[in-house]
Amino acid sequence: MGWFANWRRRKILRERPLSEALWARAVSPYAFIAALDKDETRRLRDLVVLFLDEKQLHGAANFGISDEARIAIAAQACLPVLNLGLEWYAGWVGVIVYPGEFKVARTIVDDDGVVHEFDDALSGEAWPDGPVVLSWQDASLSEPGYNVVIHEFAHKIHMLHGDDDAGFPRPHADMDNARWDMSFEAAYARFCGAVDRELPTRMDPYGAEHPAEFFAVASETFFTDAAGLRDEFPAVYRELSAFYRQDPLARRISDKAAC
Ligand SMILES: [Zn+2]
8 A cells, every 4th residue: 555545544543533422432342342352442442443544334225225234234344354454445436225135137138038127135245346235134243153234245355356156266376276166166166066955054045056155155164153064074274374463362242142
């Protein structure tokens, strides 16, 4: 980042202090944020202030976004880049927030060439080079293993350095490429098998749709149910810990707060 951007960010942090009471109200439902240590919390708060300066959050379908909701969304969005930096969300500005699930018109052509048009109800969506779209009803939930904000922003992280249709994202240059691929491919194959057989899993079965969805769902689970991911897919936990440069297991997310 250039000196001007750095100077501007320092200025914004000086001029826009985030009230302690507002922060506490906004993030209190999220056990995985309460579990951060003092230094992580301070850095996450700074990222939230900068995120809200650099991104534009808009309500859709007459939804008025409260300050608490803005901070709650920003805090969940910034957690994955806490040790990577906001630059991972470069190249787009919009976050559109619906009060609940929203409908997206879909068109598919079947094997016989027949065109089918239908509405899909979604809780979140991330557009390449475009906005993130969220349902506040879902973004306001704090359930271990389910987090629509982290899910969509994991897609954004994936999209920054490549096409998320192509498979799993690439690891950082200082990580072992082959070990990353092996860990994700083996876990994905085993996960798809378990979902096919309708076996119970700590991860959202939606992750079996595509490798990019597996990465997004594994990221949700990594941050909100670290022990669940470690128990089911220890190699994926280890790789995500290296990728996000965080170890949520060390944070001891309290079961009581997570409910
Ligand atoms: Zn997804």
